[in-house]
Amino acid sequence: MSLILTLSELDGDTLARSSRETLTFARSLADAHGWDLHAVAVGEIPDTAMADLRAQGVAVAHALLHDQLDGDAAPAAIAAAINELHDRLGAGALVGSGTDHAAEVMAHVAARTDLPLASNCTEVAPADGGWDLTRVRWGGVLLEDVHLEADVALLTAAPHQTAAADAVSPGAAELHSFKPELDESLHITRVVERASRGGGISLATAPVVISGGRGVGSAEGFGILEELAELLGGAVGCSRVATNNGWRSHNDQVGQTGTRVAPDLYVACGISGATQHWVGCMSAKKILAINTDPEAPMVTRAHYAVIGDLHELLPALVTEVKNRRGVG
């Protein structure tokens, strides 16, 4: 066992932020044991992404090339290809991100290899007969220490738990093309259509999230949040109360049963900060709470808070941002 194989996802021409975090996580294991770090990605790997892989200390980058490997739309086929590559390389650990896509692929890998899959890990070290792991449970409020009995560690890295950092020494990032032999029957899911929402900014990766809860009061009330989000280049999120009331789609819900976000700035408007919501936004670099209740958990936990009525504060904030930007 002398290498770790990580599944890397692309965001356009670059390596996705989640994959940079995952490579940093996997590198700690590789560095500690003198193992090589390999990356595998679906399709041709653009030069910019190769530069990212090099910076992460990747020794070899494998490009999976096959007609059936259609971006992120073929988890069963991607898993079969990774399995074939693993059979050749004999990796000691297979690591994916905790993204929906990578988690789905890794679950297929687990089924094919009959290896146990440990998801949402924050730490990993070899131990007698297997691996000692720490992983995130219950939406992020619980850390669990686990012993995994397996020859090969099959893991996903918990999203937003490892800050992506370049390796001290860049890797060689040798590019190898790998053409797996895939059966047509593996191509069981196909993406028929993709519709972009919120001006193309995804809630999960937006640098700014303006989120609203019960205090917003209505679907129309979210108009001012949309305006502020657009001005700041962000996306709109919401609490479960807003989705339950039909004010927003479930796709916008932040929290345990919604999306986990880690923006530079999270603005919580009229959201009390129940644990199930908090676990979805607690990884934000800065949190600003706007709330009438100075005792609300969101207010006491936030980096900044403004106590007041959001219906007065948000229009004033929008006007101020526009003034400073010279926008009419």
Ligand SMILES: Cc1cc2nc3c(=O)[nH]c(=O)nc-3n(C[C@H](O)[C@H](O)[C@H](O)COP(=O)(O)OP(=O)(O)OC[C@H]3O[C@@H](n4cnc5c(N)ncnc54)[C@H](O)[C@@H]3O)c2cc1C
């Ligand atoms: C299994 C389970 C899973 C759940 N998953 C999620 C989840 O993923 N995401 C989630 O969000 N919730 C989730 N919940 C629900 C969660 O427990 C809370 O009920 C919910 O987050 C509360 O939403 P809220 O903060 O909008 O409403 P409230 O708790 O009612 O808070 C409203 C806040 O708005 C403030 N306010 C009112 N008017 C104004 C005003 N004019 N200006 C400023 N502030 C004002 C109030 O002071 C208050 O703090 C889950 C619950 C369960 C049981």
